[in-house]
Amino acid sequence: MIDYLVSILTEGAIFAILALGLNIVWGWSGDFDLAYYGYVALGAYMTMVLTIGKATAPTEYILGLTLPFPVAVILATISAMLLALIVGAIALRHLRGIYFSIVTLGAVYVLYIFASQFVPLFNGYNGLSGLFDPMGDFFGLDFTTYPYFYLGVCVLVLVIVVVGVTRLNGSRFGLALRSLREDERAAAVFGRDIYLMKLKAYVLGAGIGGLGGGLFAGYLSAFNPSAWSPVETIILYAAILVGGRGSTRGVVLGVAVMVLGLQEATRYLPEFAGHPTFAPALRLILTGIVLVLFIRFRPQGLLPERRMRDKDPTGKGGVAVAVEQPIVGPALDTGVA
Amino acid sequence: MTALLEVHDLHKHFGGVQAVTACSFTAAEGQITGLIGPNGAGKSTAIDLISGFKLPDSGTVVFEGDQVQGKAPHRISRMGLIRTFQTPREWPSLTVLENLILACFNARREGFWRSLRGPTRAEKKRAQEELNRARAVLEEFGLLELRNERAGNLSGGQKRLLEFARIRMAEPRLVILDEPMGGVNPVLGERMATAVLAFITAGTSVIIVEHNLPFIERVTDQVVVMAEGTVIAEGPFDQLRNNQAVVDAYLGEMPSYDDADA
Numbered sequence: 334m335i336d337y338l339v340s341i342l343t344e345g346a347i348f349a350i351l352a353l354g355l356n357i358v359w360g361w362s363g364d365f366d367l368a369y370y371g372y373v374a375l376g377a378y379m380t381m382v383l384t385i386g387k388a389t390a391p392t393e394y395i396l397g398l399t400l401p402f403p404v405a406v407i408l409a410t411i412s413a414m415l416l417a418l419i420v421g422a423i424a425l426r427h428l429r430g431i432y433f434s435i436v437t438l439g440a441v442y443v444l445y446i447f448a449s450q451f452v453p454l455f456n457g458y459n460g461l462s463g464l465f466d467p468m469g470d471f472f473g474l475d476f477t478t479y480p481y482f483y484l485g486v487c488v489l490v491l492v493i494v495v496v497g498v499t500r501l502n503g504s505r506f507g508l509a510l511r512s513l514r515e516d517e518r519a520a521a522v523f524g525r526d527i528y529l530m531k532l533k534a535y536v537l538g539a540g541i542g543g544l545g546g547g548l549f550a551g552y553l554s555a556f557n558p559s560a561w562s563p564v565e566t567i568i569l570y571a572a573i574l575v576g577g578r579g580s581t582r583g584v585v586l587g588v589a590v591m592v593l594g595l596q597e598a599t600r601y602l603p604e605f606a607g608h609p610t611f612a613p614a615l616r617l618i619l620t621g622i623v624l625v626l627f628i629r630f631r632p633q634g635l636l637p638e639r640r641m642r643d644k645d646p647t648g649k650g651g652v653a654v655a656v657e658q659p660i661v662g663p664a665l666d667t668g669v670a
Numbered sequence: 671m672t673a674l675l676e677v678h679d680l681h682k683h684f685g686g687v688q689a690v691t692a693c694s695f696t697a698a699e700g701q702i703t704g705l706i707g708p709n710g711a712g713k714s715t716a717i718d719l720i721s722g723f724k725l726p727d728s729g730t731v732v733f734e735g736d737q738v739q740g741k742a743p744h745r746i747s748r749m750g751l752i753r754t755f756q757t758p759r760e761w762p763s764l765t766v767l768e769n770l771i772l773a774c775f776n777a778r779r780e781g782f783w784r785s786l787r788g789p790t791r792a793e794k795k796r797a798q799e800e801l802n803r804a805r806a807v808l809e810e811f812g813l814l815e816l817r818n819e820r821a822g823n824l825s826g827g828q829k830r831l832l833e834f835a836r837i838r839m840a841e842p843r844l845v846i847l848d849e850p851m852g853g854v855n856p857v858l859g860e861r862m863a864t865a866v867l868a869f870i871t872a873g874t875s876v877i878i879v880e881h882n883l884p885f886i887e888r889v890t891d892q893v894v895v896m897a898e899g900t901v902i903a904e905g906p907f908d909q910l911r912n913n914q915a916v917v918d919a920y921l922g923e924m925p926s927y928d929d930a931d932a
Binding site for chain 1: 721723742743744747748752753754755759760761762763764765767768771772773775776777779780781782784785786788789801805817818820836840
């Protein structure tokens with residue numbers, strides 16, 4: 334039981350990192366990015382090929398280095414950011430709303446097809462394996478203690494991401510990105526370089542996605558096209574929406590509810606003979622129902638984005654009193670116009 | 671009076687429609703310049719060309735001695751030229767106070783690394799000063815009580831005032847107001863006229879596009895009349911009343927304006 338708990342908590346920490354990255358792109362700067370899981374996958378693939386060593390026939394893949402795991406994850410993060418820079422530079426130039434989403438969906442499918450069909454890249458459909466217990470030998474851990482260690486690593490990275498994201502959120506960088514989400518033309522009128530700022534947010538989000546992908550590779554110890562698909566992004570969107578778009582605490586809670594809660598709630602359903610896909614199908618149906626209910630009854634999510642509020646009753650005081658307070662939001666703007 | 675903005679021979683067409691043809695005028699520093707003309711005269715297109723939201727086919731726009739045509743809107747804004755739109759463009763789910771604070775632009779402070787590192791003591795002090803100034807501006811526009819409200823919840827008139835308040839925060843050299851009186855009642859109109867005059871005191875020159883002629887007559891020093899994409903007359907409003915071309919193109923067309931607002 335405890336092993337199981339450690340396992341799902343590790344997964345939860347990784348998905349929280351992923352959702353926080355996507356939240357910067359969609360929650361902060363307002364772009365409905367469908368390529369996001371591509372950056373996660375690239376982070377995972379790159380971490381694999383940088384750590385598992387030379388390919389032996391019949392497997393084929395690029396690089397095949399044996400770098401230490403943390404170095405590999407950092408390089409994987411950078412490569413996800415570089416790919417996002419290319420995709421974002423093209424897609425964010427003139428396209429917004431649904432047009433932007435379509436281009437990013439196209440980009441992620443190109444990556445997906447490449448990864449699964451072009452064997453010399455990441456060994457095609459068979460994918461990569463062999464990343465067992467990264468850093469385990471270095472710290473002298475065996476297979477019984479290792480899961481605890483890896484949970485600690487993932488939680489530590491999650492805490493670092495949360496701290497960084499919270500700082501940015503409260504800063505002028507975070508506030509200025511909101512102005513792009515709310516009204517781009519007004520933001521330009523008041524001096525904001527829309528393209529540059531959106532691109533920054535896009536690359537930053539993808540970087541966090543790549544980082545989470547690297548950790549995911551260590552958790553799964555193997556990665557192949559059946560382990561991911563572009564549709565996974567939707568699960569992350571569901572978590573953000575349920576938790577509260579733009580809200581850091583909300584997104585973490587959203588992952589707990591949508592990724593862990595729903596998944597684990599359906600895991601122990603009785604299996605119907607001859608219908609092995611019953612539970613996964615039910616999970617998707619439940620996800621859909623929960624999403625519809627939230628959009629209808631609580632579009633701002635469980636913990637809505639907090640906005641700065643002046644608590645000085647007269648509004649004339651000299652002390653810094655700008656603090657965050659929850660304010661119930663207006664109707665949902667999905668960013669897909 | 672030196673010219674703050676010089677528009678020279680601007681042309682712009684959309685497909686077969688020649689929206690702006692050989693449009694030239696100047697706006698002097700420290701003055702309120704009205705820009706009037708019938709619908710389809712090319713006023714809005716001219717503003718878009720000046721503020722960088724559309725690219726001119728040809729012609730030049732010189733702002734404070736620098737050519738700005740073809741520059742991106744944010745660059746023109748950073749040079750001190752800010753515009754409004756026909757409908758208020760507030761940032762709806764941000765609070766009124768945040769709307770004001772965001773009107774102050776500072777590229778360095780909004781940088782990624784700087785924001786990640788957290789504000790220095792000097793920056794905190796500056797943020798506090800900005801907050802105090804935002805409060806003072808909100809008080810002036812009667813919006814102080816609403817400072818924690820989401821801007822999207824304001825009424826149409828309050829949104830107009832919020833736009834003016836943002837411009838006061840930004841303190842540009844020149845502001846172009848695109849039909850600020852649209853859907854505004856007479857009492858609020860009075861307040862906005864006062865606010866427009868106060869821009870001059872604060873060192874912001876004004877260009878104002880408007881169909882409300884009593885308002886134009888009251889606040890402007892100089893009026894530019896456009897029709898069919900080009901400037902047909904320039905001068906103080908009183909002179910233009912007797913200009914036959916202006917009467918034919920615009921004033922004579924809709925005599926009801928004067929009556930309705932009297």
